[in-house]
Amino acid sequence: MTGIKKLTAKHFSAARKRLLQMHFESGVGHIGGNLSALDAMLVVFHEYLSGEDKFILSKGHSAGALYTTLWSLGRLNEQDLKQFHQDDTLLAAHPPAQGIEDIQFATGSLGHGLSLAAGTALAFKLKGNATRVVCLTSDGEWQEGSTWEALIFACHHRLFNLTVMVDHNNLQGFGSTAEVASMSPLWDRLQGFDVDVQIIDGHDPDAIRTALEGESKRLRVIVLRTVKGHGVSFMENRMEWHYLPLSEDQFKTAIEEIERKEVGLK
Amino acid sequence: MRKQLCDALVARTAGAASSRMVFLTGDLGFMALEPLQQALGARFINAGVAEQNMISVAAGLARQNLEVWVYSIAPFCYARPFEQIRNDITFHNLPVKLIGNGGGYGYGVMGPTHHAIEDYGVLLTLPNMSVYVPVFDQDMDAVIARAGASSRPAYIRMGRGEPPGGYAVPAYAPWRQLTGGGGAVVITVGPLAGTYIAAFERLPAKSRPNLWAVAELPLEQNPMPAELVSQIEQASSLCVAEEHVRRGGFGSELLLHLADKNIAVRRFRHLYARAHHFERYGSQHFLRRQSALDVDSMLAIL
Known part of the structure; x- marks a missing residue:
């Protein structure tokens, strides 16, 4: 992976705007969970992954953030992003099974990604190489029993080349994670396993960098x-942005807000 | 067939694919798979009682070009983790080999949770999938070799070979004619074929059925031999017997295939697994009788 060695605030802002433009032009929702995941994906792809390292997006409904990240790396181009959600596209609402080298698996049904990542990490371990795997899950996805099966497996097989990230935005399809099936705080449940749990601000690039070090x-x-x-x-902390597309006025308002914040950014 | 399975896989560990082989079991194989465990070392993985994870892990391993075999009791191998097979294996056409032990009513009195009578039907709805149903224990070497050489995902439905005493088992082939005569054409899937051989051989040649055993599905991947097609065209009656539910089974696939080819069937009879459970439980033989899959029922409908 060849990325920017250290992303600046302007890079994050540019990616955020491009993601919104792509969703607006395609009339597509799922924006909220894409914006919550985007910063981490940018840091992981640009600053952490190298060589044959793999990233597996378990929360496949954040494909928009993944496509935007690949665009920021030059792996997808403007024309590719214009095809998002269109007929005859590779850029479906969830990651495709074939056709994009950086995408390992067609995800979208929750509860698969961590097992796929564990299998991938195990393959590298068995081969005796140092290739690393990062898996990004949602928080609601931890209601899937298969995700816990995968965690048990990854711990038992000591897959230290695997990093699990949880996009803990507290909102799921039809309520908050606390209202629907509370495991709050999720990290307490995770700490019951033989894992190294770090709880960080998922929008602070330095915190993400430090956690990955x-x-x-x-x-x-x-x-x-x-x-x-x-x-x-x-949009922030509002469940409807799990679903809604942007109107033209909303798109303009969103871009203006991001650009106002860009003033003075390095 | 477990011993033959283990022997075939152990032999494979010494072959060209040896460094790429990984075997996952869903906590099964006691007193059967220990030699394979010894041969594979760290690449023999007991994935525990977590079949959904096991299937997706298999997909992850296969995506990195490892040769992956997955083993469990048949329904735990395909029914519990069906979505993982669909999304993670077949959508990516990964050549993971799923081995289900005790296909059909093989687990008998263990009860319906352990029966696998809709396995190949549901799995053959998935893209790229191949199915192997060995007929005799001796078939396992060839089945493992053929499945292992295939670039497709595959399901191997294991049972128990049931040839009559003293029977010379013919060499493996995806289609085999086991008895011949002037009677009906009977096609069976897997080991059930062996249960009919002795009774058919006792019949006069004039009325003795042409008994065929098919061991690989679907028909697009394993076309019928010309001789079988010719027999169907000339026969007064065609019968399919399978330890599988009627919907999605081989019988309906065969009739669709014949219809596509404009091959007329004068009289069709279908013996199939009639229920996941009956009022009373029992052995595989008992359950076959309940489903009219036994020899007497076969002779009666012929």
Whole structure:
């Protein structure tokens, strides 16, 4: 992976605007969970992954953030993003099964990604190479029993080349995670396993960098405390932005807000 | 067939694929798979009682070009983790080999949770999937070799070979004719074929059925031999017997295939697994009788 060695605030802002433009032009929702995941994906792809390292997006409904990240790396181009959600596209609402080298698996049904990542990490371990795997899950996804099956497996097989990230934005499909099936705080449940849990601000690039630094002698789980709709005040922490597309006025308002914040950014 | 399975896989560990082989079991194989465990070492993985994870892990391993075999009791291998097979294996056409032990009513009195009578029907709805149903224990070497050489995902439905005493088992082939005569054409899927051989051989040649055993599905991947097609065209009656529910089974697939080819069937009879459970439980033989899959029922409908 060849990315920017250290992303600046302007890079994050540019990616956020491009993501919104892509969703607006395609008339597509799922924006809130894309904005909560975008910052972490940018840091992981640009600053952490290298060589044959793999990223597996378990929360496949954040494909928009993944496509935007690949665009920021030059792996997808403007024309590719214009095809998002269109007929005859590779850029479906959830990651495709084939056709984009950086995408390992077609995800979208929750509860698969961590097992896929564990299998991938195990393959590298069995081959005796140092390739690393990062898996990004949602928080609601931890209601899937299969995600816990995967965690048990990854711990048992000491898959220290696997990093699990949780986009903990507190909102799921039809309520908050606390209202629907509370495991709050999720990190308490995770700490019951033999894992190295870090709880960080998922929108603070330095915190993400620090969490990813070095090697762990336990399975590493990074709980990203995030905000659904991060960066656009009328979307933040509002469940409807799990679903709604942007109107033209809303798109303009969102871009203006992001650009106002850009003033003075490095 | 478990011993033959283990022997075939152990032999494979010494072959060209040896460094790429990984075997996952869903906590099964006691007193059967220990030699394989010894041969594979760290690449023999007991994935525990967590079949959904096991299937997706298998997909992750296969995506990195490892040769992955997955083993469990048949329904735990395909029914519990069906979505993982669909999304993670077949959508990516990963050549993971699923091995289900005790296909059909193989687990008998263990009860309906352990029966696998809709396995190949549901799995063949998935893209790229191949199914192997060995007929005799001796088939396992060839089945493992053929499945292992295939670039497709596959399901191997294991049972228990049931040839009559003293029977010379013919060499493996995806289609085999086991008895011949002037009677009906009977096609069976897997080991059930062996249960009819002795009774058919006792019949006069004039009325003795042409008994065929099919061991690989679907028909698009394993076309019928010309001789079988010719027999169907000439026969007064065609019968399919399978330890599988009627919907999605081989019988309906065969009739659709024949219809596509404009091959007329004068009289069709279908023996199939009639229920997941009956009022009383029992052995595989008992359950076959309940489903009219036993020899007497077969002779009666012929």
